Amino acid sequence: MISDLAHTTDTVVSTLLLMADRVLEVSRDGAIVNEWASPEGEGKMTPADSNALVYKLSYLVKACIDEKKNESLEYSITSGDTVSKYKVRVLSGQPGRMDNVLVAIELLSAKKVGKITELVWKQVLDASGDGMWDVNIPEQTISFSARWHKTFGHASQDIRTIADWVAMIHPDDRNAALHNKDEYLEDGMTSYRSEFRVLCSDGSYKWVMSKGMIVARDNDGKPLRFIGTHTDINAHRTAEERYFSTAQLLSKLINNLHDGVLVIDENKKILYANQMFCDIYNVSEHPSLLIGMDVYQSIASRMPFYKDPQRFYDRTVEVLTRQEIVLNEEWEMVNGKIIGRDHIPLTLGKDNKGCIWKFRDITVQKNTEKQLADLRNFYEQILNQIAADIVVFDDELRYLFINPTAIKNKELREWMIGKTDEDYCRVRNRSFELVERRRRIFDEAIATRHNVEWEEMLVNKDGEPEYHLRNHYPVFDEQGKHVMSIGYGLNITDRVKAQQELQTSRDTFASAFNDSGIGMALLSHEGMWLDANSVLCEITGYTKEELQRLSLKDITHPEDVNTYREQVERMLRREISTYNGEKRLVSKRGATLLVSFTLSLVRTNDGLPKFFIVQVIDITGKKEMELELRKKNEELELARQNLLNKVNQLEDLSHIIAHNLRGPAGNIKMLSETLLEQQTQRNNGEPAQDEVFTQDEALLLIHDSSMSLMDSLSTLMQITQIKLNKEIPKDDCDVVAIVNDICNQLQSAILEKQAVVRIKLDVTRVQYPKAYLENILYNLISNALKYTISGLVPEIDITTEMQDGHVCIVVRDNGLGIDMDKYGDRLFKLNQVFHQGFESKGIGLYITRTTVESLGGKIEVKSAPNEGSEFIVTL
Structure with missing residues (x-):
């Protein structure tokens, strides 16, 4: 299609060159895009002449592009002493060039006008309606003709210098105007032309076209005198700006419509398409590339988008052929969308000038309509479920809708549609007095155009009174005509009774409140x-x-x-x-x-x-009694807990005594019985048996057992003293002296194992029972020396420090350590041994924890096999 457009353009240009000297392709902003010249036109007109002419006719180029029109006119240009007359033709709407025009220029004549005296040409210029200006460059002064002063309203004394004049130029135009002047005077431009706004005496601004030339130079060629004219183009520029603003607004509006627009000319060619049209049909090209396409080709290209492509094609061709008006046709697309379209023929008299197609995506609209229908049914179901009388009347008070609460009988309810209250009263055998009263209320609502509310007392079938709250709400259309009324009735019997009961309650409350x-x-x-x-x-x-x-x-x-x-x-x-x-x-x-x-x-x-x-x-007195009672209860509870702790401790002690004394006591009993039996045999002269023990052996075994029994009793007495939590006085303990004394006691073991003992005591004195503190430290330090790794020099760190207001004693070693995952829950229990081959009874750690905890402290362990142990005692 692009090659066809290029061929068409070449044909048009060739045709124009048969009647013109030069053909230009000019853009909206006045730029010459292409230029062609006939053989005869090369000598008649230079490119500079073309540029000057296009510059002067830029307003016409824009108008032809925006209005899609062609223009033809004659235009004269005076250059020096020569006046050239041109025939100019502007052609728009060329295929593929919607934003450009072709300008054909033909030179009609060129005449020498000779020299004109200064007074004559000034008079000519003033007579033409243009105001004249005259600049004396060395003196930086300026003067204007009478016509100029009349046009802009300034007195001759108001503007005398160039500075005065520059102040009259609109601030937004000033820099461009001065640039154009300097460019002409300094850079040797062939002509001077500029457009800007000039301040009038009434405070308004007028657009002028300023044209001029240098008429005198000094011996060095520097300009001395610069004269020209100001042409009032205010009306033209204002109209032009308004025109372009409107054109841009309309173009932007159409291009940003949510509807696709397609304009077809009388030859069934696409004349215009907007972006939305391309979006609807997934056309990736710019809409301008569709211009000139045959409409039937376009229809065929869009067939695959429709669910019924052949019906779409046939129907579209039928509409184009008949030139009929089509509104709101709906077509389903294969992608699930629904497209609505309108067709509007364009005619001038009886002549067909093409048509406009408008396309819109109505998928949401149709879905909304369905949703509204569903919503209407939904609300009707809600109205039918509401436990209130709801009815709708037409403008003559005939029933349009009745919900089941108003009339429960379905057949009667359906029969009532289109009927009146009179008909209802006849069927239900109701008094017409009720109807007349309701009619007066309905008339009042319509007359006042407001809802009317009233209460009715009816007697039900059981002869009991019922109270109903009625509302009649009139509905009017936009012209103020009554179109329907909505009736709402609610059985308020319960509410009336409740109000009566409320009054009784109020009286009761008042009595209860005061009394x-x-x-x-x-x-x-x-x-x-x-x-x-x-x-x-x-x-x-x-x-x-x-x-x-x-x-x-x-x-x-x-x-x-x-x-x-x-x-x-x-x-x-x-x-x-x-x-x-x-x-x-x-x-x-x-x-x-x-x-x-x-x-x-x-x-x-x-x-x-x-x-x-x-x-x-x-509750002041009551609260004081409660506080006293709570205090007594807390004291009793504390005493009870202490007593329970004592009982529990005695129970634990009894188990320990039974466990630890059974072995030695049993040995002594067995040895004594054996010795007695042997002695009895000897006394009775019975035959000698093999003696189990000699007397000396038995005495030795009894001695060992008694010593073991005494050790156990000593240990149990120590545990008993700790568990019974007797009041033990605290001593001012010198921690440094105690640690050194224990290390001296264990000196032989330290020397034997060549152990390294490091002591760092930040806290040197504590208030604690000295014997208990010595026992705790002795057990921890002696264990660190006992459970060492063979071949590894033992290292023992003994430290003290303050943490959160408490003294912490830490004994850390690099010995065998303890498997906490395996033995952690048994570590401080009685008679627990974790390393074989060492002389241990499993009592030391038990006594250590019992001692620490009985005095309100705690002991913690960090240990791992072959990585040593760290015991932290918080006093």
């Missing part, structure tokens, strides 16, 4: 006392009138002012309906009262906070 045995009051949601009974006045010492001048905050203890602020805000937010707590009030006499305080929020019918009901009970 209550506890303090009661009404409090505004701002915290002001509204009312108070005599009990509250007695509690606070204030009279009712005094309280009504105060707020709750005024008689609340300062520390309790914000106590229940959060709960009050929660009640206001409907998160809770009531709150009960305790707070302190200050009586009129200044006494602090502890009260039980209950708040309940009462709201208006609109759900807004109305007031709080406050209940106040003075």
Whole structure:
């Protein structure tokens, strides 16, 4: 298609060159894109002449492009003493060149006009309607003709210097105007021309075209005198700006429409397409490339987009052939979208000038219509489920809709559609007096154009009274005509009865409020006392009138002012309906009262906070008794816990005694029985048996067993003393001396194993039973020396430090360590041994932890096999 356009353009240019000397392709901004010259035209007209002529006719180029029109005119240009007359033809709408035009220029004549005296040409210029200006360059002065002063309203004395003149140029145009002048004067431009706005005497600005030339130079060629004219082009520029603004607005509007637009000319060629048209049909080319395409080719290219492509093609061709108006046709696309289209023929008289197609994506609209239909059904179902009479009347008060609550009988309800209240009363055998009363109410609603509400008392089939609240709401159209009415009826029998009961409740509440045995009051949601009974006045010492001048905050203890602020805000937010707590009030006499305080929020019918009901009970004496009772209970509980601990400790001790003394005691019993039996045999002269033990051996075994029994008893006595938590006096212990003394006691083991003992004691004195502290340190240090790794020099670190106000003693070694995953839960239990081959009874760590914990401390262990152990004792 592009090659066809190029061929068409060449043909048009060749045709124009048969009648013109030069053909130019000119863009909207006045730039010459292409230029062709006939053989005869090469000598008649230079490219400079072409540029000057196009520059002068730039306004015409823009108008032809925007209005898609052709123009032909004659134009004269004076250069020096020669006046050239040209025939100019401007052609727009060339295929593929919607933003360019072809300009054909033919030179008609060129005449010499000779020299004109200064006075004559000034008079000629003034007579032409152009104001003349005259600049004396060396003196930097300027003068204007009478015509100029009349045009712009300035007096001759207002503008005398170039500076005066420059101040008259619009600030936005000043730099460009001065640049054009300097470019002509300094750079030797062949002509001077500039357009700018000039300040008039009334404060307005006018557009002028300024043209001029140098008429005198000095011996060095420097310009001395510069003269020219100002042509008033204000109307032209204003119209031009308005035209281009409107054209740009319309172009932008069409290009940004949500509808696709396609314009077809009378030859069934595409004349215009906007971007939305291309978007709807996934056309990737710019819309301008569709211009000139045959419309039937376009229709065929769009067939694959439709679910029924052949029907689309046939129908479109039919519409184009018949030139009929088509509105809101709907077509389904293969992608699930629905496209609506309109066809509007363009005619001038009886002549066909083409047509306009408009396309729009109505998928959302159609889906919305379906949703609205579903929504209508949904709301109708809701109306049918509402437990209220809902009816709709037409403008003559015939029923259009009735829900089942209004008439439960389906057949009767369907029969009533289109009927009136009179018909209904005949069927239900109701009094026509009711109908007449309703008719008057309906007329009132229509006359006042407002909803009318009233109550009716009816008697049901059981002969009991029923109360109904009725509403009649008239609906009017935009012209103010009554089109329908909506009736809403609600059975309010329960509400009426509730109101009656409410009145009874109010009377009851008033009695309970005034005669209550506890303090009661009404409090505004701002915290002001509204009312108070005599009990509250007695509690606070204030009279009712005094309280009504105060707020709750005024008689609340300062520390309790914000106590229940959060709960009050929660009640206001409907998160809770009531709150009960305790707070302190200050009586009129200044006494602090502890009260039980209950708040309940009462709201208006609109759900807004109305007031709080406050209940106040003075619990000052009761609270003091509760505190005393709680103190006694806590003391009893502490005594009970201590007693239970003693019992538990004695039970543990009994198990230990049974376990540790059974072995030695059993050995002594067995040895004594054996010796007695042997002695009896000897005394009775019985035959000698093989003796199990000799007397000396038995005595030795009994001695060993008794010593073991004494050791166990000593250990148990030590454990008993610790567990029974006897009052043990604390000593001012010198930790440095104790550690050094223990190291001296263990000196032989230290020397034997060549152990390295490092001591760093940040805390040197502690308040602790000295014997217990020595026992704790001895067990930990001796264990560090005992459980060492063969071939590895033992290293032992003994440190003290303060942590969180407590003394911490740390004994760290690099010995065998303990598998905490395996033995961690048994580490401090009695008779536990974790390393074989060492003389150990499994008592030391048990006694150490028992000692530490009995005095309120704790012991922790960090250890791993072959990585040493770290014992941390917090006193």
